[in-house]
Amino acid sequence: MGDLYALDFDGVLCDSCGESSLSAVKAAKVRWPSLFKTVDSALEDWIVDQMYTVRPVVETGYENLLLVRLLLEMRLSSIRKSSVEGLTVDEILENWMKIKPVIVEEWNENRDALIDLFGKVRDEWMDNDLSTWIGANRFYPGVADALKFASSKVYIVTTKQSRFAAALLRELAGVTIPPERIYGLGTGPKTKVLKQLQEMPEHQGLTLHFVEDRLATLKNVIKEPELNGWNLYLGDWGYNTPKEREEAAKIARIRILELSDFSKKLK
Template identity: 40%
Template sequence: MKNPIIYALDFDGVICDSAIETGISGWKAATQIWPDMPVDAPTEMVELFRQARPIIETGYEAILAMRSLYLGATVDSLYQGCAEQFQALMQEAQVDSAQLKKLFGDTRDLWIAADKAGWIGQNPLYAGVVEKLARLNQHSDWYVVTTKQERFVRMILSGAGIELADERIFGLDRNLSKIEVLKILQDRHPEQALHFYEDRLPTLLKVAQQAELANVELLFAAWGYNGAAEQAEAVAAGFKLVQLGEFLV
């Protein structure tokens, strides 16, 4: 008998710790726009990106974050005003978000074509998550709700031995917001409780404003790309803070 809970899981920062791969892909893509950057991402830049990773909502923004860091931006400055910095970089390079999304995806595809195992290796699932997802496959309906391109999600899950049907992966390709996806899942499973695990507080705050989604259980993944300040803010806003160990039970 199926578990009455439907799981809607963000991918990066909930299932997969993709910060290093995202940073390296962002750097590789940035070098194609700004050839003054070295071909290989310096280790210290990748580490700075990992610290700044919580600001990234959609993968292509890693291109702009890496360019900003190369130009001397601090992690703190990105937290304080990355939107303005990113917009200025896009205007300077005369590129828009659609072009950057394509460049980011193409850059990943080239890396995968050259070294698929190495690329997957830079996208590890959090400790214990493989076993958790395998158990969910046996007794629960679960979905991936992400801004990542779906083919990358499939590749990473498959590399970890987890199979998930295409119709259960809602990614960037569908041009749907997470709010829209949650409404689809709620309509698809009207008699079951929907639990949404997300590591970005702004996303949860947007979902919480939707009256139609008032019955969705919103869970803040403390093991993902967020910090102590955001966690305290999440608790103050009434969200349940979940540690990795609690999710794995």
């Protein structure tokens, strides 16, 4: 009958860490001007560099802002007393789900306000200098061609705002995916989207595949008996850690996927 692929975007199709980190630094300067006033270009480069290491913990884009500030606080904690004193990058990778609510409360932040700010900063960057914004992203090797020539039905299921995913697919990969096939931020949890996709009459009889780079997301799918029909894959090129890949390899439902095999599968 054919195949349906539900694909995560960041970390599966697109390496957007450069752009999301730079956007987060821009947004952090707007949100916390006094704190970021002293950040020079060398410190900014250090933050962006560290963001590549902590990127596996990000589920939704606004968390990049929290991480950018957290990294700065960690750097400054030697100068002034801070609750993050002694915190390490490894501990962020290990305990982000516990750290996040603590800092959100301590900094008196609001998730929706940060989401709006992050989107606004990206929109302004795109409006003022689209080519630089696009250039801060890259599609993984072979992915653009795999999408162009895919014989399977392809859906994008992402926590990125849909307009950014669509712009990158169009401008950077040269691929147009109809808007109704892009489920972005605000369309509900990925488990809910997968249920919607499998229930559509036109998808009956198709073999279902879900490709993700976050182990936590795949584990959420496994918890839902209704989603037992999905083949689950963890992309080993995305934003995950060796420890997570090791854990995934022991879970019967999950297959570890290499980039070259992913491109072949879509074609």
